[in-house]
Amino acid sequence: MSATAPILRVQNLSARVAGQQVVEDVSFEVPAVGVTALLGRNGVGKTSTIKAILGLIERKGLVEFDGHRIDNEHTHRIVQRGVGYVPEDREVFSKLTVAENLRLAERGGAPGRALVEELFPDLTQRAAQAAGTLSGGQQQMVSLARALLNANRLLLVDEPTKGLAPLIVQDVAVALAKAAETAPILLVEQNLQVVRQLASTVVVIEGGKVAFTGLAAELLDDEALTTRLLGVAGAQPQGKAAGTGTANAGGGNAS
Amino acid sequence: MSTVILLLITGLGLGALYFLVASGLSLIYGLMGVLNFAHGSFLTLGAFAGWEVARRLDDGSWTTFLISIAVGALVGAAIAAATEFLLIRPLYLRHIEQVLVTVGLSLATVALFEGIWGVDPIYVTGPDWFGGTTEIFGALVPNDRFVLILAATLVLLALVLFLKFTRYGLIIRAGVENRSMVTALGIDVRRAFTLVFAIGGAAAGLGGVLASHYFGYVSPHIGGSLLIFAFIVTVIGGLGSLAGAAIASVLVAVLQQFANFYLAGTGDLVVVLLLAAVLLIKPSGILGKKA
Numbered sequence: 001m002s003a004t005a006p007i008l009r010v011q012n013l014s015a016r017v018a019g020q021q022v023v024e025d026v027s028f029e030v031p032a033v034g035v036t037a038l039l040g041r042n043g044v045g046k047t048s049t050i051k052a053i054l055g056l057i058e059r060k061g062l063v064e065f066d067g068h069r070i071d072n073e074h075t076h077r078i079v080q081r082g083v084g085y086v087p088e089d090r091e092v093f094s095k096l097t098v099a100e101n102l103r104l105a106e107r108g109g110a111p112g113r114a115l116v117e118e119l120f121p122d123l124t125q126r127a128a129q130a131a132g133t134l135s136g137g138q139q140q141m142v143s144l145a146r147a148l149l150n151a152n153r154l155l156l157v158d159e160p161t162k163g164l165a166p167l168i169v170q171d172v173a174v175a176l177a178k179a180a181e182t183a184p185i186l187l188v189e190q191n192l193q194v195v196r197q198l199a200s201t202v203v204v205i206e207g208g209k210v211a212f213t214g215l216a217a218e219l220l221d222d223e224a225l226t227t228r229l230l231g232v233a234g235a236q237p238q239g240k241a242a243g244t245g246t247a248n249a250g251g252g253n254a255s
Numbered sequence: 256m257s258t259v260i261l262l263l264i265t266g267l268g269l270g271a272l273y274f275l276v277a278s279g280l281s282l283i284y285g286l287m288g289v290l291n292f293a294h295g296s297f298l299t300l301g302a303f304a305g306w307e308v309a310r311r312l313d314d315g316s317w318t319t320f321l322i323s324i325a326v327g328a329l330v331g332a333a334i335a336a337a338t339e340f341l342l343i344r345p346l347y348l349r350h351i352e353q354v355l356v357t358v359g360l361s362l363a364t365v366a367l368f369e370g371i372w373g374v375d376p377i378y379v380t381g382p383d384w385f386g387g388t389t390e391i392f393g394a395l396v397p398n399d400r401f402v403l404i405l406a407a408t409l410v411l412l413a414l415v416l417f418l419k420f421t422r423y424g425l426i427i428r429a430g431v432e433n434r435s436m437v438t439a440l441g442i443d444v445r446r447a448f449t450l451v452f453a454i455g456g457a458a459a460g461l462g463g464v465l466a467s468h469y470f471g472y473v474s475p476h477i478g479g480s481l482l483i484f485a486f487i488v489t490v491i492g493g494l495g496s497l498a499g500a501a502i503a504s505v506l507v508a509v510l511q512q513f514a515n516f517y518l519a520g521t522g523d524l525v526v527v528l529l530l531a532a533v534l535l536i537k538p539s540g541i542l543g544k545k546a
Contacts, residue, residue, distance in 0.1 A: 056435055079441035091436045093429045104429055105440045146440065 005067070007032040007154050007184050008053070013061035013071075015045075015052035022048040023059070024208035030154065035176070035185045037199035037216060041231050044205045046188045047088050050156050053186075054078055054085055066153060080107065084147030084183070088158040090139040094132025098123055098142055101131050105146035115182070116145045119175045137168035144172070148179055155185045161194055173197055192232065196220050204229045257393035262512045264391070268400030270508030271407030272469060275462030276478075276485035277492065277500040278414060279335075279455020285431040285495020286444075286451050288350055289343060292357040294459055294485070295478030296364035297335050301327035301460025302473040303372060306379055317382050324406075324464050331460020332453040339452035344445065361479070368475035376472035385468060399468050406465055410458055411501055418497070423450055431495045484511075487526060491533045493543020502541055 006029035015023035023045045030036045038046050052059035055075040063071040070078045079085065093101055102116070102123070117124055120141040126134065131142055140160060147155055160176065161169040173194050179185065180198065189195050195202070195216060202219050204212035211229055212219060219225055226232065276298055283291050305323035312319040338360065346352045385402070388395040418424035426447045430437045437444050459478075466481060467473040488507050492499030507526050515522035533540060 054439060056439060074443070075435075075438040076441050076443045079439060085439045087436065087439065091433055093432050093436070095432055096425070096429060100425055100429075104425055104437070104442070107441055150441075 004032045006030055007066055008186065009062070009064040010049075010053065011062040011064075013049065013052055013059060013063060015048050015057050015059040017048065017057050021208065022057075023052055025061075026205065026208070026210050028203040028210050028213055030184060030186050031201060033184055034200040035180050035187050035198045037195045037202045038186055038188045038205065039195065039202055039219075039230060040205035040211075041229075045208045046205055047158055049205065050085075050158050050186070050188060053156065054083065082151065082153035082183075084150060084152035084155040086143050086147050086155065086157040086160055088162065088188070090136070090143040092131040092134070092139045092142045094130065096131055097128050098131055098134070099127040101142050102145055102149060105149055107150045110149040111151050112149045112182070115178070116148050119148070119178060120145055137164050137171070140164060140168070140172060141175075144175055144179070148175075148182075152183045155179060155183050157185055158188045159190060160187075161189065161191050169194065192220060192226075192230070257395075258516070260392050260394035261396055262516055263509060264394070264396045264400050264404075266509030266512035267505060268403040268469065268508075269512065270505040271403040272462055272466050272481060273485055273488045273508055274407045274501055274504035275410060275458045275465070276481050277488040277504055278410065278497055279451075279458050280485055280489045281492065281495055281497060281500040282427065282431075282451050283455050284489065286427055286434065287343070287448050289353050290350075290357070291452075291455075292354065292482070293338060293360040293364065294335075294357075294455065295480075295482030296361050296368075297331045297338075297456045297459040297478070298463040298466065298481060299368055299473075299475060299478035300334055300364070300463070301331035301456075302463030302467045302477055303368065304330040304460070305464035306377060306467060306473050309379070309381075314380055315382060320381050320468075324461055327464035328457040328461040331463065332457035335456020335459070336449050336453040338456075339449050343452070344448070347445075361482075365475050365479065372473075372475065374475065376474040378472050379467045381468045403465050403469060406461065407504075410461070411497075414454070414458075414497060417454075423447060427451060484508075484526065487530050491530060491540055493540030496540065496542040499540055499542030 008030035010029070011027045013023055013026045014021065026049055038049065040046050048057060051057045053063055055073060055078055059071065061071060062069065065078070065081060065083060068081070070081065093104070096104070122138065123141055123145055126138065131139060134142065144160065157176065160172050164172065169191060176185065176187070176198055187199060199216040202212070202214065202216045203210055204219065206229060219229070276294060280291060280294050283289055305327035308326045309319050309323040312322065342356050342360065343353055346356060381399070385399045387398050389398055389401070418428055426437060426442055426444065430444055430447055434444055463478065466477055470477065484507065488503045489500060491507065492501070492503030507529065510529060511522035511526050514525035518525065
């Protein structure tokens with residue numbers, strides 16, 4: 001773990017959706033640099049944890065962002081503090097154009113515009129196109145671009161490669177690596193090859209609680225541990241992966 | 256032919272009134288998920304405010320009429336914004352409680368209006384031109400219909416321009432589609448809620464003044480009677496769709512006029528049957544988003 005103070009501290013966080021407990025007493029920290037992967041099997045509460053941090057669902061417990069308690073704040077206020085959010089399933093505004101989607105997200109002069117144009121030149125060409133008519137990969141670009149436009153101090157990125165073609169997965173991974181140079185990332189990701197590629201630390205949730213915290217390599221290199229916690233073998237390092245550059249990058253997917 | 260023209264233009268005039276009420280209802284539901292049963296009270300209060308101003312001024316002039324319209328819209332906007340801020344906001348996401356509050360407010364305000372202005376209709380006069388007619392293809396069309404159509408067209412145009420070209424318009428369009436994602440972009444969507452209520456209230460207040468000239472009177476129940484059809488229009492057009500509200504307003508009102516004339520006064524029944532047909536065939540309405 002980083003020696004510097006964490007950018008995000010979550011302590012005893014619980015959350016409910018429609019009266020049902022979806023996160024139970026979760027505690028972890030996100031270092032102020034690099035990518036921290038939030039892992040776990042399907043339905044363990046990874047997305048709910050992200051939503052609870054942002055205040056999108058009813059929650060209890062302590063959430064501290066850069067030394068400030070944010071667990072009693074409204075979502076918009078938390079985001080204004082410098083927390084960017086890339087939701088699961090993209091959630092672009094389908095009836096708005098690409099340009100309108102981006103304009104809506106801009107805060108404080110959108111200092112990340114140059115980075116967005118560099119990473120996603122396709123979006124500039126499609127500025128006038130309705131976001132709902134874009135492919136899944138292009139919608140993910142819009143979703144990422146909305147978060148990267150602003151000067152965020154933390155990015156919460158939820159399953160950015162879900163349902164995308166392997167080549168697009170690699171584009172997204174490259175974009176996230178670039179984004180991580182500007183702000184630390186808390187990443188929910190099922191594709192363990194992407195996790196290995198990007199994450200320095202991991203937090204694994206099991207049964208709504210944190211079951212493992214540590215270095216990414218420590219988890220992914222331990223096949224027995226990965227299988228026990230995630231239900232699949234850890235992704236091989238890219239150099240060892242058979243047939244790299246082909247459709248499946250060789251990584252296992254946490255089921 | 257002249258009868259058809261007269262029915263058509265009268266239908267368009269009535270449709271204009273429906274639109275002025277339904278546009279606010281539709282935007283409020285689309286953005287906030289609130290079925291606002293107090294919307295008719297905004298219209299009634301706007302009508303009374305307009306009448307109060309007009310009777311204190313020279314009520315036969317165009318200037319007085321325009322001032323009364325402006326006052327009606329302002330009063331409608333103010334009471335709607337206050338309703339959102341004081342009664343709806345504390346019940347955010349508690350839709351049943353919000354409906355109960357708006358139902359209660361509509362009942363209480365009608366009683367309040369009866370207490371202040373009495374239960375009997377108060378007759379309203381406008382510029383002399385309103386009482387005249389204009390001949391179109393042989394039909395003698397009452398002039399006030401043209402004012403209604405012009406006003407609703409201007410309101411529709413203003414709303415479209417506002418939604419298309421302003422920052423808050425963008426927020427409202429996005430919020431109608433996915434409110435929580437707007438919040439997750441760092442936008443305080445509650446301000447948009449108040450603004451949408453104010454816009455809807457202004458359109459209803461303006462509609463109230465125009466309705467008092469269309470019917471020739473103002474009464475505590477004028478808003479309630481129009482609200483029923485505005486709800487029907489909103490559902491047929493598609494909850495949350497401004498364009499749907501405009502199309503359905505014209506459709507419902509014209510159909511109502513023709514059925515009243517040609518089918519022995521069955522206009523209201525035909526409209527309810529149309530509502531049932533739309534709910535069966537396309538429950539999301541003409542241009543509404545799917546549930």
